[in-house]
Structure formats: structure tokens, C-alpha cells
Amino acid sequence: MQGRVKEAMKMLKGVHENAANFSPPAKEKRVSFCELYSSITVLLRTNWAPKRMVEVMGLGLGIRMVYFWIPLAVGNLNYNIYIAVVLNALMEIPSCVLMYFLRNCRRKLTILVCSVGSGICCIMCVVIGSGGVKVGFEVTSFFCACTDFNVFLIFMVELFLTCVRNIAASVARQAVVFGCIFSPFLISARRNTSTKIIFYDVQKT
Numbered sequence: 001m002q003g004r005v006k007e008a009m010k011m012l013k014g015v016h017e018n019a020a021n022f023s024p025p026a027k028e029k030r031v032s033f034c035e036l037y038s039s040i041t042v043l044l045r046t047n048w049a050p051k052r053m054v055e056v057m058g059l060g061l062g063i064r065m066v067y068f069w070i071p072l073a074v075g076n077l078n079y080n081i082y083i084a085v086v087l088n089a090l091m092e093i094p095s096c097v098l099m100y101f102l103r104n105c106r107r108k109l110t111i112l113v114c115s116v117g118s119g120i121c122c123i124m125c126v127v128i129g130s131g132g133v134k135v136g137f138e139v140t141s142f143f144c145a146c147t148d149f150n151v152f153l154i155f156m157v158e159l160f161l162t163c164v165r166n167i168a169a170s171v172a173r174q175a176v177v178f179g180c181i182f183s184p185f186l187i188s189a190r191r192n193t194s195t196k197i198i199f200y201d202v203q204k205t
Helices: 005-015 038-045 048-072 081-090 092-101 107-127 132-158 162-204
Strands: none
Touching (some): 038 048, 048 081, 048 107, 048 162, 081 092, 081 132, 092 132
16 A cells, blocks of 8 residues: 555565465556545545544543543542452453453444443442442442443444544544543542542631
8 A cells, every 4th residue: 555565575475375476566656645644534525434533532532531530539439449459450351251242232332331331330439428339339330431441442443434444543542542641630630629628627627
């Protein structure tokens, strides 16, 4: 695609026994800079692709933000932080195993159910005071977030045509990275707010 025919033929001859019979094009074509990134033009030229790209970026940002936010916030559960971290780590295993059984399920429905389930469990963690029940909701929320993210990675690839799939996946992954960046700031803001409230109550007393 980039006009590097000699390098391609050399690599092909190294992995295929009958590659010696293959003949490269008679004349190499110089590829312009714009042609190398033509998939971006194709992505922006269509009516449906930009809208779908924005939706995927928003979905990836939210899913990954929750995925990283939950383990970082276990210190606010008033529970043994080491046990909570171990339980969160263990949830990665059944989440990956569950993907085998979800391969024939509808991606949209799976993401919707996992997102709603994770959100409800997060709300319950705020409503419930403390204890093992709160940790149970937190672990369930993280399990839903793990499953949500695994399905999202597959669904993201299936949404775009082959000619724009690489650039679309790259842009969506950048949104995922931003979700990872924002999570520590949310945790820090929550802890700073709690510290100010405690300090205000002490002064008032």
C-alpha cells in the first residue's frame, strides 16, 4: 500500500516457499503523503462514519473511566483495602471466561446491560453505608465494567469497514486513554472534598 514493493517481496520470500515465482509490478508507483492517510479522508467523507466515531469515542471514554475509577476508589469503601483489591483482580478472570459464552450475543444489548448494571451497583455503593454488602456491589460493578470493556473492543472493530477500521480503532483507543487519564483526577477530587468537609467540621466543633 505504501509502495515498498522490494521490502514486501523480500519478506514474502522469507515466509513462503513458492514466493520465488511471484513477480512484483513492472513499475513501482510513488505514493503521495495524502494517499498514505487516505483512510482519514474516507472516514470523514461519509455521512455515517463521523457520527459513529463520536459515539464510539464517548462510549469508550465512559467505559474505561469506570473501569479504572472503581479499583482506585476502593479506599473509600471503609473496608480492608487489600482484600478489596484482590477481589477486583479476581473479577478479571470470570469476565474473560464469560466472553466465550457471549460471542453469539448481540453486542449492543450486552454493552447496555453491563453499563446499566455497573451504574446501578455504583449508586448502591454510595447509598449503602459500609460493610461487606457495599464491597459486593463494588466488585459486581467492576465485573460488569470488565465485561463491558471486553465486548466494546470487539464491537468497535465490527462497526467500521476494513478501509477505515485501523484509523477508527486508533481514534477510539485514544478516547479510551483519556478515560484512564481522567479517573485519578476524579478520585483526587473526591478525597479533597472529603478532607475539606472533615476539616470544616473539626473547626466548627
